Amino acid sequence: MSGRRPARRRRSPGGRTVLNPPAHPELTLELTDEQLREAIAARLLTARDRTRGLTDCVDDGELTAQHSRLMSPLVWDLAHIGNQEELWLLRNVGGRDPMHPEIDPLYDAFEHPRAERPTLPLLPPAEARAYAAEVRGRVLDLLAGVSLTGTPLLAAGFAFGLIAQHEQQHDETMLITHQLRRGEAVLTAPAPAPAPADRLPAEVVVPAGPFTMGTDTEPWALDNERPAHQVDLPAFAIDTVPVSNADYQRFLADGGYQQPRWWSAAGWEHRQAADLTAPLFWTRQDGVWLRRRFGRTEPVPPNEPVLHVTFYEAEAYARWAGRRLPTEAEWETAARFDPVSGRSRRFPWGDEPPGAQHANLGQRHLQPAEVGSYPEGASALGVRQLIGDVWEWTASDFTPYPGFRAWPYREYSEVFFPEPGQAGEYKVLRGGSFAVDPVACRGTFRNWDYPVRRQIFAGFRTARDLDGS
Incomplete structure (x- = not known):
């Protein structure tokens, strides 16, 4: 599409504007299709292992507390990670129906500033973990069968890479929250x-x-x-x-x-x-x-x-x-x-x-x-x-x-x-x-x-x- 024409747009299931891509050369990794899927799965699993490590090391009270008004409760980040993965991969890529559409506004980062998030009816820790795990299981099933060349969003697995990066960015955010929290040390390296x-x-x-x-x-x-x-x-x-x-x-x-x-x-x-x-x-x-x-x-x-x-x-x-x-x-x-x-x-x-x-x-x-x-x-x-x-x-x-x-x-x-x-x-x-x-x-x-x-x-x-x- 010419850069002089306005981008056509549609509304995503989560309410975000999904745009047509800018014109650029076809994006490929020097991997076979099987290797690309394995690489994507590895990056998703690495991110999820880190997410679990940052959330399993504290009790439910610490997960739901707001340790700084600059940061969300850890449990918000956990469910937000799952919600964005569902929106982009299961709904946008897979065409699936929403799993829990009623929670979408709770985990929209533009809908509620961080200072307000502790007051929202967030998923409790056990439910947040179960939701994120169920989404991930369905995403890995989707990854096994979806074409990685059919659309610009899927070229070279971009949509999956977007989600892997998103989760790792929130893992860094959660690590910042750990630095701000008071109490005994729970992380080691x-x-x-x-x-x-x-x-x-x-x-x-x-x-x-x-x-x-x-x-x-x-x-x-x-x-x-x-x-x-x-x-x-x-x-x-x-x-x-x-x-x-x-x-x-x-x-x-x-x-x-x-x-x-x-x-x-x-x-x-x-x-x-x-x-x-x-x-x-x-x-x-x-x-x-x-x-x-x-x-x-x-x-x-x-x-x-x-x-x-x-x-x-x-x-x-x-x-x-x-x-x-x-x-x-x-x-x-x-x-x-x-x-x-x-x-x-x-x-x-x-x-x-x-x-x-x-x-x-x-x-x-x-x-x-x-x-x-x-x-x-x-x-x-x-x-x-x-x-x-x-x-x-x-x-x-x-x-x-x-x-x-x-x-x-x-x-x-x-x-x-x-x-x-x-x-x-x-x-x-x-x-x-x-x-x-x-x-x-x-x-x-x-x-x-x-x-x-x-x-x-x-x-x-x-x-x-x-x-x-």
């Missing part, structure tokens, strides 16, 4: 290995020139990652590794939170209103910085990337350091550009999917790895830890790429874009964190949030122009 002892340059120079940003060919890429388009950037320098806790403590020790000259007007206003004095979960005791991490209190590890800071805090640190935050285009260029071939890689290290040697992903650990870790995951330019460990704030507003087309529904991205001519409400984060699963993380993946948010697993790295400004 081994610590990451120490970083290698090799000496790294403080920054890497990214040469000027054109770069292809975004994608037309990534099979499960979401609409805001499309289409591929060329950007032409001047040369710049970017930190080799994320800003560490030790780096950030120097900002604190220098009175960074008391000096408005380092903060934007909006940032200083928020710092005062929210009484920000250090990253979230940090406290000072007997001259030592401590942090609370999933129910445990421990000294802040100096060599980990700083975590749980707002965009405004990141921006203030960068200004104090005589630098700035990278733009989204700069971040992606540093992550994907291969100066030898001139092309854009899928991931910093190349085109192969993430392995344990490349990045800290998938909740294998419950903390970032030390800065300088994962040399095998470095970009072609030598920048490390661009994928995994911490989401990285960028200087960019969340806006559509040139030629953007909403698909398969407007509410995933389009409703978060600013009106033409207006400033955006959301800042872009890139790279993923230790809480992100590989299925929901790639070199083109875009995350976004309000600049005041810091319960998320967000850190940053800095950049500078090569003229010194």
